[in-house]
Amino acid sequence: xxxxxxxxxxxxxxxxxxxxxxxxxxxxxxxxxxxxxxxxxxxxxxxxxxxxxxxxxxxxxxxxxxxxxxxxxxxxxxxxxxxxxxxxxxxxxxxxxxxxxxxxxxxxxxxxxxxxxxxxxxxxxxxxxxxxxxxxxxxxxxxxxxxxxxxxxxxxxxxxxxxxxxxxxxxxxxxxxxxxxxxxxxxxxxxxxxxxxxxxxxxxxxxxxxxxxxxxxxxxxxxxxxxxxxx
Numbered sequence: 001x002x003x004x005x006x007x008x009x010x011x012x013x014x015x016x017x018x019x020x021x022x023x024x025x026x027x028x029x030x031x032x033x034x035x036x037x038x039x040x041x042x043x044x045x046x047x048x049x050x051x052x053x054x055x056x057x058x059x060x061x062x063x064x065x066x067x068x069x070x071x072x073x074x075x076x077x078x079x080x081x082x083x084x085x086x087x088x089x090x091x092x093x094x095x096x097x098x099x100x101x102x103x104x105x106x107x108x109x110x111x112x113x114x115x116x117x118x119x120x121x122x123x124x125x126x127x128x129x130x131x132x133x134x135x136x137x138x139x140x141x142x143x144x145x146x147x148x149x150x151x152x153x154x155x156x157x158x159x160x161x162x163x164x165x166x167x168x169x170x171x172x173x174x175x176x177x178x179x180x181x182x183x184x185x186x187x188x189x190x191x192x193x194x195x196x197x198x199x200x201x202x203x204x205x206x207x208x209x210x211x212x213x214x215x216x217x218x219x220x221x222x223x224x225x226x227x228x229x230x231x
Contacts, residue, residue: 006045008198013042014110017087024083036072043069043089043108046201053205054093054104057212061096068093088112095215101222102215104208113195115204117211118159118185119218126222131169131179133221138175144213153210159183184218186211 016039020029029036047065054060062068068091076082088109095102105116122130134141144150145157161180165171169179188207194200 006042007049008200009046009108009195010042011196013039013046013089013108014192014196017089017108018110020085021087024085024087026084029085040072047091047106049201050106050204051093053201054208057205057209059096059100061094062092065091099219099223100215101219102211104211106204108195110192113190113192114187115190115207116185116187117208118183118214120159120183120185122182122184127182129221130184130218131166134175134178135169135173138178140217141178142175144217147213149210150213153207154186154188157181157184158187159185186214 016035019032023029044064044066047068049065051060051062051065051068070086070090070092072086072089074081074084074086076084088107090105090107092106093104095104102117102119107114107116119126119130157178160182162182163180165173165176165179169176173179190200190203194203197203
């Protein structure tokens, strides 16, 4: 059998998601299961192409595009919205080994596609390490966030923040704005035209590559012991 050829994300993927949004019920889904399986294969191929590009500049633990994808089925147990299916395709790539912290995330949805990376729910120990490093010397992180290419790609650091500087740090610390962060996220939005362009795989990989300085900084902070040595 000839190898499956695909470059980028076919328009059929968005057409299917738009139809699913209008018919988000099990009856419609099951009657269109063959279509779903074909679309899933296209998304897996796109994710494989993206993974191949990413492995040129990082070491990714996720073994395949298929393995990166989240299920399309929603967990509705604790949700008021009982729609059984997500109206987007999403996936995550994990960086390899404990010395490479952070991860990459993509969400493909008509009118709302994003690429993201960073630290969504850092545990208490990791959060303290990050804040302690910022309090000691905010310069390295500030330099990354002010870099021209970084700003052009992501705008600014995103994520939930406290209203005031957390306990244990100077209330008037010059980097108080950074100390307030509880999440550390980099997010870039894309238009449908950009997503459906043949060059989107390359654009997506380059976007993830722009996170490298941020990830290198965070990794050095999070894997170092109290003496600053790699643990």
